[in-house]
Amino acid sequence: MTFKTLFARIPVDRFLLLLMGTVAIAALLPARGEVAAAFDWITFAAIALLFFLYGARLSPGAVWQGLKHWRLQGLILASTFVLFPLIGLLFRPLAADLLPPELALGLLYVCLLPSTVQSSIAFTSIAGGNVPAAFTSASVSNLLGIVATPLLVLALASGSGNLSFGLDPVLKIAGQILAPFLAGQLARPLVGNWLARHRPVTSVVDRGSILLVVYAAFSEGVVSGVWTSVGAAELALVVLADVVILFLALALTTLASRRLGFAREDEIAIVFCGSKKSMATGIPMAGILFPGHTVALVVLPLMLFHQIQLFACAVIAQNYAKAAMPPEARLSPEAAAETVREAAEKEA
Numbered sequence: 001m002t003f004k005t006l007f008a009r010i011p012v013d014r015f016l017l018l019l020m021g022t023v024a025i026a027a028l029l030p031a032r033g034e035v036a037a038a039f040d041w042i043t044f045a046a047i048a049l050l051f052f053l054y055g056a057r058l059s060p061g062a063v064w065q066g067l068k069h070w071r072l073q074g075l076i077l078a079s080t081f082v083l084f085p086l087i088g089l090l091f092r093p094l095a096a097d098l099l100p101p102e103l104a105l106g107l108l109y110v111c112l113l114p115s116t117v118q119s120s121i122a123f124t125s126i127a128g129g130n131v132p133a134a135f136t137s138a139s140v141s142n143l144l145g146i147v148a149t150p151l152l153v154l155a156l157a158s159g160s161g162n163l164s165f166g167l168d169p170v171l172k173i174a175g176q177i178l179a180p181f182l183a184g185q186l187a188r189p190l191v192g193n194w195l196a197r198h199r200p201v202t203s204v205v206d207r208g209s210i211l212l213v214v215y216a217a218f219s220e221g222v223v224s225g226v227w228t229s230v231g232a233a234e235l236a237l238v239v240l241a242d243v244v245i246l247f248l249a250l251a252l253t254t255l256a257s258r259r260l261g262f263a264r265e266d267e268i269a270i271v272f273c274g275s276k277k278s279m280a281t282g283i284p285m286a287g288i289l290f291p292g293h294t295v296a297l298v299v300l301p302l303m304l305f306h307q308i309q310l311f312a313c314a315v316i317a318q319n320y321a322k323a324a325m326p327p328e329a330r331l332s333p334e335a336a337a338e339t340v341r342e343a344a345e346k347e348a
Contacts, residue, residue, distance in 0.1 A: 019210075025215065026214070026221075027222055030223050039212070039219070042212060044176060046208065046213075047213065047284045047287065048179075050180075051177045053195065053205060054181055055184020055185040055187075059192075069266075071260070072130075072270060073140065075256060075257065075274065076273045077137070077140065079253050079275070080141050080274060083253075084112070084249060085111050085156060087249065088107065088156070089156065091245065092108055095107050099234055100230060100297065102297035103234060103298075106238075106299060106301035107301045110282070110301050110305050111245065113282045113302070114142045114144065114278050115138050115277065116138065116278045117278070117280075119310065119313070120138045124268055126318070126320075127272070128268065129266070129267070129320070130265040130268065131269075133266060134269040134272065137269065138273055141273070145278070145281055149281075149285060150289060177288065210283050210284060213295075216292075217295035241301070242301060243308060246275065246308055250275045253274040257270040257271065271316070272313060272316075272317070279302055279303065279305075279306040283299050283303075286299050
């Protein structure tokens with residue numbers, strides 16, 4: 001097997017490579033002084049624009065139509081905003097003993113985020129699941145996450161380590177996320193069709209916003225010296241915790257969907273939508289919710305979880321597909337990996 005063939009079998013998220021490059025640039029050339037202050041304003045505007053576009057692209061009618069399958073949607077939302085937070089709380093005492101406060105908080109933060117959109121839909125499609133239900137649940141999850149995630153952070157993460165949360169993050173969420181999102185919903189009749197025809201424009205804004213936040217966060221982390229508190233052992237523990245958290249979510253959503261008698265297509269949507277966490281939403285939101293010098297470490301578990309969930313769900317989707325399709329109808333590993341890569345890039 002050639003290196004090219006081997007690489008094609010691995011669902012490498014190219015956007016994750018961009019993130020890694022951004023982190024490297026921040027480590028070598030961190031923003032300082034007036035440049036850092038300028039980046040604060042730039043990232044503020046970029047995040048506001050990002051959530052304006054989220055609002056303008058989300059169709060309330062399509063979401064409402066999909067909510068009619070209330071048992072399926074209810075189970076997915078329960079997994080996202082109830083099961084995951086409980087898993088995060090279960091890990092919290094152990095993480096607090098073994099990891100720096102920011103990394104322990106980051107693991108909890110992963111559990112409080114909404115689901116992904118594009119990759120959840122892509123995996124559901126590959127596996128032969130209920131794609132309309134996946135679209136609705138992912139959209140509703142992100143819609144609710146704008147309010148639910150900050151509230152969960154304020155309720156469950158306040159006082160973690162040396163971190164505390166007051167009124168300021170609430171005001172930032174209202175001004176930088178909720179208000180632009182509502183403005184996007186109001187502007188949807190005017191700009192929705194144009195955005196649908198010009199997806200590369202929205203993709204550039206989406207990815208650019210996240211890269212700006214990552215650069216600003218990691219720059220501040222380098223300047224403040226937070227990386228000196230993290231070693232290889234701590235990073236290995238974070239990876240292990242991410243793997244265990246994802247395994248529990250996948251296992252419990254699969255078990256619950258079967259015990260409750262859902263059809264196979266619905267089970268697939270439940271598993272893939274109920275086990276994922278959105279880096280596209282989580283990184284910009286972290287920049288608002290947490291003190292600047294802590295953001296770099298807080299989002300690190302999320303960046304690792306993002307890639308782990310892609311690998312795991314790619315394998316699971318193929319297993320579902322193989323069980324239901326004749327051999328001639330199955331995707332090759334290379335084609336499946338390319339589909340996953342495209343979904344992951346669209347996610348950002």
